[in-house]
Amino acid sequence: MKYIRFLSLILGFVLLGCNSDTKSKASVKVDSDAVKLPDDQKDKKEIRLLIRQMLKWADSENTIEVLPALVKDSVYIGFDLDKLHQNLETLNKTGFFADEFIENYDQIIRTLDKKIKSKEFEKWNVGDLPTFRFANDESPWCSCQDNMSWDNVDVEIVTLSNDKGELKWNWGKLAAGTDPSWKEVSYKFRVVMVDGKWKISYLQGFDYNESIK
DSSP states (O other), rough: OOHHHHHHHHHHHHHHHHHHHHHHHHHHHHHHHHHHHHHHHHHHHHHHHHHHHHHHHSSSTTSSSSSOEEETTTEEEEEEEEHHHHHHHHHHHOOOOOOOOOOHHHHHHHHHHHHHHSSSOEEETTOOOOOSSSSSSSBBBTTBBOOOGGOOEEEEEEEEEEEEEEEEOOHHHHHHOOOOOGGGEEEEEEEEETTTEEEEEEEEOOOOOHHOO
């Protein structure tokens, strides 16, 4: 009987240890799930830095001429496709843009060129606004004519996964203290992960369907 009681006691300790180990593993799993939020915040900071750097570049002397138009007798008659090619190379070298964005911009200019040459859109005089929506009276990079400091730009996540995201940028909390009207500005954009780095795949001001109207 003593041996039986002794074996029962040993078996009880073993079962208790297994139960404790199971709880420990469950606890580790919960802790592992809990660390996802800091990763989202890290991505948000990287994307915010990306959009700020892109906007500073777009507002600098190093940017591209988004409408590389051809002029004849003070009239814009279409687009210079050689300059377009140079623009595409410049966009690629910045490191800000994914292939989707660069190809979309290329398609916008080529489509507008065809529409002008087929007389679907009228030619326009130098100094006048274009006869299509793209880059018409405002910068497509921000859909704005005036701006605050690009360092004020903040981002809002709409959706974000490991390899792509949809976001909006605005002027952040500082805008409300300066001028409440700035707070209403909201600009949509998308990003994709390319070789471990976030890149811009879509900008609201470069929307293809809107741009070619």
